[in-house]
Amino acid sequence: MELLIAPALDHYIQEHTRPRPALFDELRDVTYASTSAPQMQVGRVEGTFLKMLVGLMGARRVLEIGTFTGYSSLSMAEALPDDGELITCDIDPETTKIARAFWDRAPWGKKISLRLGDARATLRTLPANEPFDLAFIDADKSGYLDYYEAILPLLRKGGLIVADNTLWSGKVLDPQTEDDHAIVRFNAHVNRDPRVENVLLSVRDGMMLARKL
Ligand code: SAH
Ligand code: CA
Numbered sequence: 001m002e003l004l005i006a007p008a009l010d011h012y013i014q015e016h017t018r019p020r021p022a023l024f025d026e027l028r029d030v031t032y033a034s035t036s037a038p039q040m041q042v043g044r045v046e047g048t049f050l051k052m053l054v055g056l057m058g059a060r061r062v063l064e065i066g067t068f069t070g071y072s073s074l075s076m077a078e079a080l081p082d083d084g085e086l087i088t089c090d091i092d093p094e095t096t097k098i099a100r101a102f103w104d105r106a107p108w109g110k111k112i113s114l115r116l117g118d119a120r121a122t123l124r125t126l127p128a129n130e131p132f133d134l135a136f137i138d139a140d141k142s143g144y145l146d147y148y149e150a151i152l153p154l155l156r157k158g159g160l161i162v163a164d165n166t167l168w169s170g171k172v173l174d175p176q177t178e179d180d181h182a183i184v185r186f187n188a189h190v191n192r193d194p195r196v197e198n199v200l201l202s203v204r205d206g207m208m209l210a211r212k213l
Helices: 008-016 021-034 043-057 070-076 093-101 106-109 120-127 143-152 168-173 180-191
Strands: 061-065 085-090 112-116 132-137 156-166 197-200 209-213
Touching: 008 043, 008 197, 021 043, 021 093, 043 070, 043 132, 043 156, 061 070, 061 143, 061 168, 070 085, 070 093, 070 106, 070 112, 070 132, 085 093, 085 120, 085 180, 093 106, 106 112, 112 120, 120 143, 132 143, 143 156, 143 180, 180 197, 180 209
Parallel strands: 061 085, 061 132, 085 112, 132 156
Antiparallel strands: 156 209, 197 209
């Protein structure tokens, strides 16, 4: 992932975002030391923003597609009430082992439940009578449209879908690969979907927010 803004300004943003508990820095260090694509992790600023969204919405049920080593789940779960739940989906048994180990160490980690397997299949098992307040889409880019369509019926009215990496290091302006085109198609689809209102933000690698009307 390439930064969308000057490194010095990115540094300034990091420095002026309230530090998280030390566990988050440890999770960042372990992820950088033991995985091959650690930059997939949302990090302090986006993690804090996600937490803030969960808190602002008074969310009780959150869905995540793309767990990795659990940083974003751990961020969002912290803002959930005690009886809140975050369901997170991933296909990778190795990185999610790290995630589980860190969730076990936080008091709010018990609100997180992992569904291991292809998220497309997991989504088909989720009952519509237990709607979500917020969903964070952050798995394979080729799946974004399918995830969005499967999640929208599971979302309460006024609920929020947040899709990550939607500026895709700027490659949305000159798409070449299949993944580039998948993000471009996703953004266009959301932007003309009458069922939501949406805003595309330049936070980190781009975040598309779509609120169900
Ligand atoms: N939100 C995470 C980063 C997610 S990285 C964080 O902030 O740390 C993307 C993840 O999507 C990877 O862990 C990958 O294993 C997962 N993924 C890819 N394809 C998937 C699929 N079909 N179903 C579920 N998860 C998938
Ligand atoms: Ca991401």
